[in-house]
Amino acid sequence: MSDPATSARRSAIYLLDQVLGEQRLLAECLSAGALDKLAPEDRARAQRLAVETLRGLERADRLLQKHLQKKPPLSVHNALRVGTVELCQGEAAHGVVNSMVDIVSRNRRYGRLKGLVNAVLRKIAAEGPEAWPALRAPRLPKWLRSPLAQAWGNEAMLQIELAHLASAPLDLTLKPGVDPAALGGEVLPTGSVRLHDAKQVSTLPGFDAGDWWVQDAAAALPVKVLDPQEGEEILDLCAAPGGKTMQMAAAGAKVTALDISANRMERVQENLTRTGLQATLITGDALEHQGTYDAILLDAPCSATGTIRRHPDLPHAKDGSQFGELIELQARMLAHAWGLLKPGGRLIFCTCSLLPDEGEVQVEEALEMFPDMEVDRTALDRAGINADWRSEEGGLRLRPDYWADRGGMDGFYVACLRKSA
Numbered sequence: 106m107s108d109p110a111t112s113a114r115r116s117a118i119y120l121l122d123q124v125l126g127e128q129r130l131l132a133e134c135l136s137a138g139a140l141d142k143l144a145p146e147d148r149a150r151a152q153r154l155a156v157e158t159l160r161g162l163e164r165a166d167r168l169l170q171k172h173l174q175k176k177p178p179l180s181v182h183n184a185l186r187v188g189t190v191e192l193c194q195g196e197a198a199h200g201v202v203n204s205m206v207d208i209v210s211r212n213r214r215y216g217r218l219k220g221l222v223n224a225v226l227r228k229i230a231a232e233g234p235e236a237w238p239a240l241r242a243p244r245l246p247k248w249l250r251s252p253l254a255q256a257w258g259n260e261a262m263l264q265i266e267l268a269h270l271a272s273a274p275l276d277l278t279l280k281p282g283v284d285p286a287a288l289g290g291e292v293l294p295t296g297s298v299r300l301h302d303a304k305q306v307s308t309l310p311g312f313d314a315g316d317w318w319v320q321d322a323a324a325a326l327p328v329k330v331l332d333p334q335e336g337e338e339i340l341d342l343c344a345a346p347g348g349k350t351m352q353m354a355a356a357g358a359k360v361t362a363l364d365i366s367a368n369r370m371e372r373v374q375e376n377l378t379r380t381g382l383q384a385t386l387i388t389g390d391a392l393e394h395q396g397t398y399d400a401i402l403l404d405a406p407c408s409a410t411g412t413i414r415r416h417p418d419l420p421h422a423k424d425g426s427q428f429g430e431l432i433e434l435q436a437r438m439l440a441h442a443w444g445l446l447k448p449g450g451r452l453i454f455c456t457c458s459l460l461p462d463e464g465e466v467q468v469e470e471a472l473e474m475f476p477d478m479e480v481d482r483t484a485l486d487r488a489g490i491n492a493d494w495r496s497e498e499g500g501l502r503l504r505p506d507y508w509a510d511r512g513g514m515d516g517f518y519v520a521c522l523r524k525s526a
């Protein structure tokens with residue numbers, strides 16, 4: 106039997122093996138039960154170690170490089186990487202080194218490398234913590250860095266990478282009338298409440314009462330731009346896990362929330378139950394749904410490249426090869442949704458992507474295709490929305506390097522499209 110810290114480290118190494126060796130996302134590994142055998146606090150620790158290591162991977166590799174004559178097998182390399190990140194973040198050397206030596210020595214194939222792990226981590230313990238802060242912010246892989254640098258420029262790219270290195274705070278959306286003071290966080294200019302050192306979400310005040318839900322400040326903006334009104338019939342076409350459904354229901358709109366994933370729809374139901382809000386739920390394909398609505402929110406499936414600061418596994422597990430299909434699906438969804446909108450109605454198109462092909466370009470192309478579509482620029486006149494965030498075609502471009510001094514925000518694109526009356 107290992108001590109809990111060693112078990113958490115072993116699981117973190119397993120998660121890294123999966124992301125870096127099998128190109129699986131952490132969320133997939135977790136929902137497949139990768140950490141189910143651990144106690145809740147060890148599970149949280151393993152997850153945190155894996156996330157922190159992926160965030161600092163390039164830095165860890167730079168430090169390790171000079172002590173390794175050749176690349177060790179992946180799981181030994183990952184043990185060294187986790188150990189390096191822990192040591193450089195101030196964890197006591199003897200605990201980290203002994204634990205990693207123990208883990209590698211029990212490995213049937215690579216147990217003989219325990220001496221190497223011991224020697225290398227001791228060197229890292231001696232020099233790493235001082236060297237770490239001076240290392241450059243890890244760069245995104247080329248397949249993603251090139252299109253983003255082309256879209257936003259080299260300086261912005263460096264700022265985005267700095268934002269990815271910093272961890273994301275916890276943002277909450279409060280139900281109307283809930284006093285933010287009880288949470289003790291910072292009320293952001295757009296109304297979200299930000300907590301910088303939150304521990305377990307379910308222990309925060311107001312969780313059981315359903316006073317709020319977790320939602321990044323940028324992710325809360327599409328519904329603020331939509332500005333749902335009491336009694337309006339609104340379709341949420343890609344709804345799960347339901348953050349935006351809850352915002353619209355809390356404003357008094359009659360929301361139909363649809364998503365293709367039955368599992369994810371269960372999360373929507375749980376969220377509505379906890380918050381005491383109501384919506385009509387449908388599990389189905391957005392492309393087949395029929396009806397007419399006053400307003401539609403299309404939060405389309407996308408590359409999720411705006412969420413890398415929360416999901417640093419993404420650039421390592423993906424290679425961009427699936428993005429073309431997603432871009433095509435977004436265009437088809439937007440065209441289908443347009444047909445469900447009443448004359449005079451408004452449609453919010455949004456994605457948590459940093460790629461213009463999943464935002465600005467989609468809207469430009471839709472404007473060419475639909476003569477009865479125009480961008481409603483006045484919809485962006487909402488509290489806290491900075492004038493610099495507006496894009497040329499009339500949408501809102503949000504990036505992780507915005508609000509840098511406050512802790513950033515997820516990358517997002519939002520546009521309000523209005524149909525002629």
Ligand SMILES: C[S@@+](CC[C@H](N)C(=O)[O-])C[C@H]1O[C@@H](n2cnc3c(N)ncnc32)[C@H](O)[C@@H]1O
Nearest residue numbers: 343344345346347348349364365366390391404
């Ligand atoms: C970005 S997420 C939505 C997040 C959600 N709007 C929120 O705020 O919590 C995209 C969703 O699209 C769903 N999806 C993907 N393809 C779909 C389709 N053809 N029809 C309906 N939903 C789809 C996915 O299951 C996923 O839940």
